[in-house]
Amino acid sequence: MNSALFLALRRMRAPLIVLIVAYAVSILGMVLIPGVDGQGMPWRVSFFHAFYFVSYTATTIGFGEIPYAFTDAQRMWVTATIYITVVAWFYALGKILQIMQDPAFQHVLAAGRLRRAVKGLREPFFLVCGYGETGSELVEAFDHRGVRAVVIDMNAARVGEADLADLLLDVPALVGDVRAPDTLVLAGLQHRRCVGLVALTNDDQANLAVAATARLLRPDLPVVCRCESEHTAKSMAAFGVHQVIDPFALFGVHLATALRKPGHFLLREWLTAAPDELLREPLFPPTGRWVLCGFGRFGTRMAKGLELVGNTVTVIDSDPAVAAARGLLCGQGTEREILEQAGIRDAVGLIAGTADDVTNLSIVQIGRQIRPDLFLVARQNQRRNGMLFEAAGPTVTVQPSMVVVHECLAYLMSPLLGRFLASVADQPNEWANELIARIAAVMEERVPESWAIRLDAHEAPAIVEALASRTLTLAVLLADPQRRSEDLPVVPLAIERGDGLIVLPGPDAALERGDRLLFCGRGRGRRKQFLTIADANVLRYVATGQDVPGGWIWSRFARSGEA
Amino acid sequence: MNLEKVVFGFFIVMAMTLNFGYFIGDLTDVTQHNVYELYAAIVVNLIATVLKFGDRTQVGALHLATSLVADLQLIVGAIVLAYAVHVGVGITPSTVASVVSLSGGALLANVVSVVLLIIETSQLRR
Numbered sequence: 267m268n269s270a271l272f273l274a275l276r277r278m279r280a281p282l283i284v285l286i287v288a289y290a291v292s293i294l295g296m297v298l299i300p301g302v303d304g305q306g307m308p309w310r311v312s313f314f315h316a317f318y319f320v321s322y323t324a325t326t327i328g329f330g331e332i333p334y335a336f337t338d339a340q341r342m343w344v345t346a347t348i349y350i351t352v353v354a355w356f357y358a359l360g361k362i363l364q365i366m367q368d369p370a371f372q373h374v375l376a377a378g379r380l381r382r383a384v385k386g387l388r389e390p391f392f393l394v395c396g397y398g399e400t401g402s403e404l405v406e407a408f409d410h411r412g413v414r415a416v417v418i419d420m421n422a423a424r425v426g427e428a429d430l431a432d433l434l435l436d437v438p439a440l441v442g443d444v445r446a447p448d449t450l451v452l453a454g455l456q457h458r459r460c461v462g463l464v465a466l467t468n469d470d471q472a473n474l475a476v477a478a479t480a481r482l483l484r485p486d487l488p489v490v491c492r493c494e495s496e497h498t499a500k501s502m503a504a505f506g507v508h509q510v511i512d513p514f515a516l517f518g519v520h521l522a523t524a525l526r527k528p529g530h531f532l533l534r535e536w537l538t539a540a541p542d543e544l545l546r547e548p549l550f551p552p553t554g555r556w557v558l559c560g561f562g563r564f565g566t567r568m569a570k571g572l573e574l575v576g577n578t579v580t581v582i583d584s585d586p587a588v589a590a591a592r593g594l595l596c597g598q599g600t601e602r603e604i605l606e607q608a609g610i611r612d613a614v615g616l617i618a619g620t621a622d623d624v625t626n627l628s629i630v631q632i633g634r635q636i637r638p639d640l641f642l643v644a645r646q647n648q649r650r651n652g653m654l655f656e657a658a659g660p661t662v663t664v665q666p667s668m669v670v671v672h673e674c675l676a677y678l679m680s681p682l683l684g685r686f687l688a689s690v691a692d693q694p695n696e697w698a699n700e701l702i703a704r705i706a707a708v709m710e711e712r713v714p715e716s717w718a719i720r721l722d723a724h725e726a727p728a729i730v731e732a733l734a735s736r737t738l739t740l741a742v743l744l745a746d747p748q749r750r751s752e753d754l755p756v757v758p759l760a761i762e763r764g765d766g767l768i769v770l771p772g773p774d775a776a777l778e779r780g781d782r783l784l785f786c787g788r789g790r791g792r793r794k795q796f797l798t799i800a801d802a803n804v805l806r807y808v809a810t811g812q813d814v815p816g817g818w819i820w821s822r823f824a825r826s827g828e829a
Numbered sequence: 830m831n832l833e834k835v836v837f838g839f840f841i842v843m844a845m846t847l848n849f850g851y852f853i854g855d856l857t858d859v860t861q862h863n864v865y866e867l868y869a870a871i872v873v874n875l876i877a878t879v880l881k882f883g884d885r886t887q888v889g890a891l892h893l894a895t896s897l898v899a900d901l902q903l904i905v906g907a908i909v910l911a912y913a914v915h916v917g918v919g920i921t922p923s924t925v926a927s928v929v930s931l932s933g934g935a936l937l938a939n940v941v942s943v944v945l946l947i948i949e950t951s952q953l954r955r
Contacts, residue, residue, distance in 0.1 A: 269885075272883055272885055273883075275882040275883045276883025279879055279880065279882050283876055283880070286872065286875045286876055287872075287876070290868075290872040293868070297868075312911075312914065312915070313864065313868055313907070313911070314911040
């Protein structure tokens with residue numbers, strides 16, 4: 267039974283008993299005290315009339331002295347009755363209101379609502395722990411793709427934001443401590459439709475606790491964690507967390523890739539971008555001496571990333587202690603003389619990497635005034651400042667929360683894509699450029715979509731049926747199901763077969779049951795592919811060029827014609 | 830000894846004894862069934878019901894259920910009586926019979942309640 271109801275009933279015991287006793291005493295008094303009827307004859311109020319009278323008196327409705335005018339003795343008793351019962355009612359009502367507003371009771375009610383909402387989810391959903399900058403961006407990205415999410419956050423105000431957010435799908439949200447396994451279970455960790463868990467709170471320890479709970483209670487569930495310390499990352503890896511994301515380190519790695527292998531960087535950007543984004547121009551960061559402002563979590567990793575590929579970095583930090591200890595220049599980065607001192611005149615790039623958005627914006631402005639041709643990198647900490655950064659126009663804006671969101675999406679929405687990107691990291695830059703050229707040839711100005719198809723009876727019934735009797739090659743998935751002589755605007759990226767991964771398979775690659783295929787290209791190509799994999803007649807046309815009638819009578823005619 | 834247990838036991842047993850007092854006597858003879866006793870039985874039964882609120886155990890649920898049955902039977906009996914006196918033709922032997930038999934049903938529920946109380950207590954004191 268509903269635990270909220272039990273809680274309310276238990277708290278209501280005292281007021282209810284007071285109310286019953288007040289009624290009982292009042293009614294009994296009314297019955298016992300003799301009265302007179304209209305003719306002045308002795309008359310006793312019956313229990314029925316007494317109950318009626320006390321009911322309307324106690325609730326302050328007050329119909330008057332019914333059925334006959336009372337004697338003075340009765341009126342004395344009624345006076346006492348009024349005070350007893352009305353006070354009892356106010357006490358009970360006050361208690362009810364108090365219970366309604368009690369945080370514990372509210373929490374029980376909210377938990378009950380969430381349990382029902384989660385139970386009612388019929389589509390796959392992701393469990394998102396932490397609804398801060400990153401969490402809200404991620405939930406919004408899920409929403410754009412029509413994917414459901416359930417949110418838990420410790421902060422009631424943030425959960426309120428989730429309720430008010432402008433989303434298409436309803437997002438069940440709960441205020442609760444993610445470190446408590448109960449909370450995760452309540453939010454649907456063990457739900458059949460829960461397909462992934464993302465821990466994005468600011469607290470590494472809390473993220474670790476979430477990861478541990480998920481790995482122990484649902485070992486099959488993909489888990490992605492945000493983590494900023496190496497120590498915690500190791501513990502997470504020990505629990506077998508699939509993806510540990512350190513936003514700052516990740517961007518350092520990205521930047522190093524962008525400097526060393528611009529082709530790979532662009533490929534990754536294209537494949538993990540949100541759909542409908544415009545294709546971005548490739549970036550070619552210069553090599554040489556960089557000036558970096560802010561030597562915190564972001565700055566240290568950026569410096570490491572830059573130095574890894576043969577740059578020299580001059581660092582400015584506002585904390586005198588840090589600056590003195592490491593032999594850095596001390597300042598905000600907004601002072602012209604400090605920038606001059608750091609050698610901005612002969613640097614190739616300037617990075618505004620402090621934790622304060624306004625400081626970063628002014629560093630960008632001053633840098634541009636001194637040297638208009640600098641490669642400017644700005645760190646954007648808060649989502650709401652997006653339009654300021656757009657107006658200031660640094661060459662690159664880094665938003666740590668977006669870095670995490672992209673990484674989560676790439677991993678959760680298409681795990682095969684993550685595997686593909688990891689396996690091609692060692693290829694030379696020319697290889698990536700060639701692939702980019704192939705993708706660009708099928709795309710117009712939008713970024714490609716990427717998707718995976720599993721060749722099983724559920725997703726690709728026609729293919730599985732055909733594979734039982736003959737062999738098929740990848741070519742059937744690349745031809746237009748309406749005119750097989752034309753190619754679909756798709757590029758096959760990989761075939762996953764068991765533990766192996768075939769990168770960039772050719773059109774003559776054989777298909778096997780159970781394969782997972784990764785494609786990228788235009789949405790139109792994807793929709794047409796679905797015709798081929800689901801419909802046996804379409805597949806036969808694409809594979810053989812014969813347009814065979816589908817109905818029973820027509821297939822008989824066709825067969826007799828052949829014979 | 831625990832005052833809460835005393836109060837709890839007092840009301841449950843009292844609900845049964847008052848109910849029994851009203852029930853006992855000739856089935857159709859109105860003079861043998863005092864209306865004040867019915868009133869007291871209803872009030873004490875209601876209090877006993879409220880005292881049972883909020884216990885989430887299996888026995889607690891059964892306790893509450895028996896009390897609700899007794900309340901229902903007694904209140905329906907009281908309504909039948911009030912209707913006969915104020916709206917209908919007055920008290921007839923058949924009216925008395927139905928009111929008293931309804932209270933008999935309530936008595937059975939109250940007996941179950943007391944049995945439950947005894948079982949619970951005997952389990953507690955090994």
